[in-house]
Amino acid sequence: MSDATDTDDQPPALPGDGLREGIVDDLRRRIGDAVVDIHISPNDDLWVRVQTDAWRQTAEALHAAGFTFFSFLSGLDWMPSPYGKGEEDPTAEPTEPDTEIRQGVTGGDTRFQVFARLVDLDRHVGITIKADVPDEPFAVDSWTTVFAGANWHERECHEMFGIGFNGHPDLRNMYLPTDFEGYPLRKDFPLLARMIKPWPGIVDVEPMPVQDEPAEQEGQS
Amino acid sequence: MTNLSDRQQLSYIASQAADARLNVELETEGMTLNIGPQHPATHGTLRIIARLDGEQVIWAEPSAGYMHRGYEKLTEVRTFPQVTTLVNRIDWLGSFANEVPFILASEKLMEIEAPPRAQVIRTILFELSRIANVSLFLGDLGVQMGAITPVFLAFRDREYVLNLIEGATGGRFHPNFDRIGGLKDDLPKGWIEETRQTMVKLRKFCDIIEDLLFGNEIFQSRMRGIGIIPADVAKDYGLSGANLRASGVDYDLRRDQDIAMAWDKADWKVWTHPDGDSFARCWVRLQETRESCKIVEQLLDQIPAGPIMTKVPRIIKVPEGEAWVSTENPLGEMGYYVVSKGDLGPFRVKIRSASFNNISIVPWALKGVYVPDIITILASLYFILGDIDR
Numbered sequence: 001m002s003d004a005t006d007t008d009d010q011p012p013a014l015p016g017d018g019l020r021e022g023i024v025d026d027l028r029r030r031i032g033d034a035v036v037d038i039h040i041s042p043n044d045d046l047w048v049r050v051q052t053d054a055w056r057q058t059a060e061a062l063h064a065a066g067f068t069f070f071s072f073l074s075g076l077d078w079m080p081s082p083y084g085k086g087e088e089d090p091t092a093e094p095t096e097p098d099t100e101i102r103q104g105v106t107g108g109d110t111r112f113q114v115f116a117r118l119v120d121l122d123r124h125v126g127i128t129i130k131a132d133v134p135d136e137p138f139a140v141d142s143w144t145t146v147f148a149g150a151n152w153h154e155r156e157c158h159e160m161f162g163i164g165f166n167g168h169p170d171l172r173n174m175y176l177p178t179d180f181e182g183y184p185l186r187k188d189f190p191l192l193a194r195m196i197k198p199w200p201g202i203v204d205v206e207p208m209p210v211q212d213e214p215a216e217q218e219g220q221s
Numbered sequence: 222m223t224n225l226s227d228r229q230q231l232s233y234i235a236s237q238a239a240d241a242r243l244n245v246e247l248e249t250e251g252m253t254l255n256i257g258p259q260h261p262a263t264h265g266t267l268r269i270i271a272r273l274d275g276e277q278v279i280w281a282e283p284s285a286g287y288m289h290r291g292y293e294k295l296t297e298v299r300t301f302p303q304v305t306t307l308v309n310r311i312d313w314l315g316s317f318a319n320e321v322p323f324i325l326a327s328e329k330l331m332e333i334e335a336p337p338r339a340q341v342i343r344t345i346l347f348e349l350s351r352i353a354n355v356s357l358f359l360g361d362l363g364v365q366m367g368a369i370t371p372v373f374l375a376f377r378d379r380e381y382v383l384n385l386i387e388g389a390t391g392g393r394f395h396p397n398f399d400r401i402g403g404l405k406d407d408l409p410k411g412w413i414e415e416t417r418q419t420m421v422k423l424r425k426f427c428d429i430i431e432d433l434l435f436g437n438e439i440f441q442s443r444m445r446g447i448g449i450i451p452a453d454v455a456k457d458y459g460l461s462g463a464n465l466r467a468s469g470v471d472y473d474l475r476r477d478q479d480i481a482m483a484w485d486k487a488d489w490k491v492w493t494h495p496d497g498d499s500f501a502r503c504w505v506r507l508q509e510t511r512e513s514c515k516i517v518e519q520l521l522d523q524i525p526a527g528p529i530m531t532k533v534p535r536i537i538k539v540p541e542g543e544a545w546v547s548t549e550n551p552l553g554e555m556g557y558y559v560v561s562k563g564d565l566g567p568f569r570v571k572i573r574s575a576s577f578n579n580i581s582i583v584p585w586a587l588k589g590v591y592v593p594d595i596i597t598i599l600a601s602l603y604f605i606l607g608d609i610d611r
Contacts, residue, residue: 043479044329045545047543068453068456068457069456069459069472070456070457070458070459070578071459071547071554071556072459072556072558072571072573072578074558074571076560076569077569080562081297104541104542104560105542105543115558115571117545117558117573121456121470121472124472124477124478126545128545128558147457147459148454148458149457149459149460149578149581151581152581153577160293173286174285174286175285175286175289176289184291184294185294187297189294191294191295191297191298194298
């Protein structure tokens with residue numbers, strides 16, 4: 001597509017990224033101090049973390065700024081799994097489990113975060129928005145009034161993480177039975193199949209023949 | 222007629238009263254209609270609950286979850302190379318296309334890129350998956366309306382494409398061929414020539430389907446003007462792929478993002494349709510199949526020489542970070558949000574599958590339509606169950 005006017009295809013203007021910086025400036029004008037942290041990967045991607053109270057306001061502001069395509073919404077649990085990662089060598093000494101909660105890009109203060117992605121179909125640029133979810137109340141505002149497609153995503157997120165969405169019309173379970181207890185995508189929800197029979201994990205990797213053959217030949221000769 | 226006789230008047234009043242009584246007795250009650258979980262139009266096990274008023278749907282809701290396999294949880298206990306085996310099973314008709322965005326996201330985090338030869342072969346296999354997937358859709362379309370012939374043609378011609386995928390990767394449905402840093406193997410001898418011949422057959426298949434279905438009067442009357450989705454609503458619900466382009470939105474991730482694949486090496490066209498009805502969605506898919514054949518044919522001439530695998534460590538550890546990569550899969554935008562903590566496996570993978578969003582519009586799209594149109598609208602939205610439930 002030679003005639004495509006793709007802003008992402010323009011010659012890289014490292015280290016800055018005028019397009020995405022402009023988007024952040026515009027967002028700051030619209031929602032003010034609600035922007036807590038930003039992260040720009042030049043000519044590649046953009047992350048913005050906003051205050052929890054401004055979650056819906058951010059969606060409205062971005063919708064007005066041209067980000068009309070709703071891609072997805074979901075949750076993040078930053079606590080390392082207390083059951084390990086399931087890939088440890090069963091023969092090795094058990095190591096001290098990692099308990100430090102480290103939020104990813106744009107940081108954060110809480111164990112849980114919600115994140116969503118919106119796309120501007122005219123400028124061909126996407127943005128990932130994050131917000132902390134405090135323990136009390138364990139909820140954020142619903143986006144269903146801004147993006148109708150958020151309905152199912154919020155249902156799924158509620159079912160998998162237990163995060164509430166204020167103003168959502170119908171937070172029924174999508175996949176699981178109504179009386180299911182627990183929130184499967186939380187890190188402290190055990191994956192029972194893995195508990196019963198540990199995965200052989202990394203010991204499963206067989207030595208690659210190309211790397212072993214020269215050593216054998218040297219030994220023989 | 223100036224005057225009605227008393228007798229006529231009386232009989233008229235009596236008949237009116239009888240009609241009114243009958244109406245009271247036959248007061249249409251709401252009826253709940255269950256479609257599925259097992260239904261040919263659902264490509265798996267989707268259940269649609271529709272509340273009817275006479276022949277009209279007043280409320281409808283899909284009930285997903287009959288095939289939820291929890292891939293997002295399972296990826297957290299797998300290593301990065303193992304994840305491709307899982308994600309193969311999301312959209313099982315175009316499996317190879319599922320692997321690519323995950324591999325690209327991992328490569329982005331590792332800051333490596335596949336060699337040019339691997340990129341071109343990846344793109345060819347990606348487009349072959351699309352042809353295999355969409356050709357089945359085109360054949361299945363007839364079945365929804367009682368036409369049996371197209372589905373036999375589709376299964377026959379899809380087999381040619383599956384043979385090619387099997388020839389190159391060893392797997393008909395689940396290739397598991399993409400690797401971080403390149404591909405598992407090079408192409409076998411004679412594959413390029415065979416692919417070229419197959420593309421001729423597939424173009425013919427498109428022509429036949431266009432003749433059989435798209436020109437058919439019944440097909441047109443069942444499809445045109447039915448299930449119209451305006452562009453604003455489509456964007457609100459996050460519809461993607463052909464469903465979005467059929468609403469007149471000119472957006473294709475193959476063209477509109479800078480990605481380490483070879484689509485920019487070929488000359489092809491993004492088709493859109495202004496109508497946004499069922500017919501438009503099917504028509505856009507038909508044209509896209511032709512464009513895919515075009516892309517494959519052009520790329521077959523441009524496979525560069527060189528390695529198919531870049532240098533990667535034997536045990537792959539992905540550096541800490543977050544990456545989002547999405548590609549234009551047969552069903553629409555499919556993307557992976559990969560969070561890594563520098564371990565052997567991902568910390569969290571959010572899978573954005575196209576059908577989940579495409580089907581979330583069903584309650585909106587089915588409101589007010591007639592019962593026979595439910596099936597054609599569902600068929601034209603085109604979803605794969607594994608892609609909804611993941």
